[in-house]
Amino acid sequence: MWDNSKDRALRERAAEVIPGGMYGHQSTALMPEDFPQFFTRAEGTRITDVDGNEYIDYMCGYGPNLLGYGHPDIARVVSEQQTRIDTATGPSPLIVDLAEAMVGMVSHADWAMFCKNGADATMMALMIARAYRGKRKVLLAKNAYHGSMPWNTPRPGGVVAEDRAHFIYFDYNDPQALTDAVKEAGDDLAGIFAAPFRHDTFADQSLPDAEYARTARRLADEHDALLVVDDVRAGFRLARDCSWETIGVRPDLSAWGKVLGNGQPISALLGNDRAREAAKSIFVTGSYWFSAVPMAAALETLRLVRESDYLEHMTQIGEALRNGLDEQAAATGFALRQTGPVTLPMILFEDDPDFSLGYGFCRAAMKRGVYMSPYHNMFINAAMTRKDIATTLEATGAAFEDIKQSRASLKPSAALAGVIDA
Ligand SMILES: Cc1ncc(COP(=O)(O)O)c(C=O)c1O
Numbered sequence: 001m002w003d004n005s006k007d008r009a010l011r012e013r014a015a016e017v018i019p020g021g022m023y024g025h026q027s028t029a030l031m032p033e034d035f036p037q038f039f040t041r042a043e044g045t046r047i048t049d050v051d052g053n054e055y056i057d058y059m060c061g062y063g064p065n066l067l068g069y070g071h072p073d074i075a076r077v078v079s080e081q082q083t084r085i086d087t088a089t090g091p092s093p094l095i096v097d098l099a100e101a102m103v104g105m106v107s108h109a110d111w112a113m114f115c116k117n118g119a120d121a122t123m124m125a126l127m128i129a130r131a132y133r134g135k136r137k138v139l140l141a142k143n144a145y146h147g148s149m150p151w152n153t154p155r156p157g158g159v160v161a162e163d164r165a166h167f168i169y170f171d172y173n174d175p176q177a178l179t180d181a182v183k184e185a186g187d188d189l190a191g192i193f194a195a196p197f198r199h200d201t202f203a204d205q206s207l208p209d210a211e212y213a214r215t216a217r218r219l220a221d222e223h224d225a226l227l228v229v230d231d232v233r234a235g236f237r238l239a240r241d242c243s244w245e246t247i248g249v250r251p252d253l254s255a256w257g258k259v260l261g262n263g264q265p266i267s268a269l270l271g272n273d274r275a276r277e278a279a280k281s282i283f284v285t286g287s288y289w290f291s292a293v294p295m296a297a298a299l300e301t302l303r304l305v306r307e308s309d310y311l312e313h314m315t316q317i318g319e320a321l322r323n324g325l326d327e328q329a330a331a332t333g334f335a336l337r338q339t340g341p342v343t344l345p346m347i348l349f350e351d352d353p354d355f356s357l358g359y360g361f362c363r364a365a366m367k368r369g370v371y372m373s374p375y376h377n378m379f380i381n382a383a384m385t386r387k388d389i390a391t392t393l394e395a396t397g398a399a400f401e402d403i404k405q406s407r408a409s410l411k412p413s414a415a416l417a418g419v420i421d422a
Helices: 005-017 072-082 094-105 118-133 175-188 210-222 243-247 273-281 292-307 310-332 356-366 386-409 414-421
Strands: 039-043 046-049 054-057 111-115 137-141 167-170 189-194 226-230 253-256 267-271 336-339 346-349
Touching (some): 111 273, 118 137, 118 273, 137 175, 167 175, 189 210, 210 226, 292 310, 310 386, 356 386
Parallel strands (some): 137 167, 226 253
Antiparallel strands (some): 039 046, 111 267
16 A cells, blocks of 8 residues: 655654755646655666655656666666775766767767756856857747756845846747857857747646747857857767757757766766867866766767667657557547657646646556656656556556546645645
């Protein structure tokens, strides 16, 4: 029988010593009460919460789990590297190997710099775009997330208008809106940030329109500004290259994170020769940015990305999940909107403005051992098997039946409602 008494006890303790009980994407406002907050194990495609409940995990740590938690090849290089050198007075030679490996795999890239979080990489992209020609204005798609720094964090707390003074916002996938935003920047355009596809929370995902992407490239060139693709979330889940390589558009800079070390803390900014001098001119660093263990993990992850069929496998798994859910929804009289690439599934219900159906569905699936999100895109990993999909579909089939029965009494999550309205 599913129980969460230990989780509840930990939440109470956390509320005393951690502001709000938890923060950021792990905040209790985004994790409704009966979703587990604390976990004690992660292996392959499964996570176990503090009460001992095991789940097939469709969040993958919000992305980093690409090849399976604790992948044996990566675990081996991590423990071998730990016996030699990790964080020390200078980097190990692995930093050069890793930069060469990334430049070898990502077509637009001539150089690489490494850091820890995706937000480090996007911040560097912002600074390099401004350093490139000493211009200030940066174009961002409305609601696109690039990290929790003051220039982009989705909540207003602690942010002043000056932090956002030189940003211009446009509608994703709309070449005319992009053109208008470029006009507004005038001769002060430093850069255009592009998400590889629209993957905002609480909204349908949309793949990039090729004309929009080509317009972004052309406008950046015409105005001698830099084009940035933020591949922190989608990197290596669409291609073994920058995600926009799939539509034939090459950025000047691309930001990477999450999957890069398959869970080891490492992110990267890649750039072309055009951006090299600007990259040389900025001062960015961090005490842990040169640590060797995550670099060893990243080199092994890249090897597996190059040498295995992980992407084809994840695509098949994602398709099987999408088709199975569609069939179950139709059979139980629900209309789902499953959008975006199958390797990053987003599942929203029609006629569900307060997310009560989505939340009710995910809660019912969660109590049957499948961890999904009612409002955020999810992630497929390469350790998932056909059997995992069959197990998932058993749980989701029962979850659809559950919400069909209880539909009239489903309540929106009070906590989520506060976030959606914010
Ligand atoms: C597209 C995108 N960019 C940047 C970030 C920030 O990455 P991090 O949380 O590692 O700082 C994220 C995180 O979710 C992201 O999805």
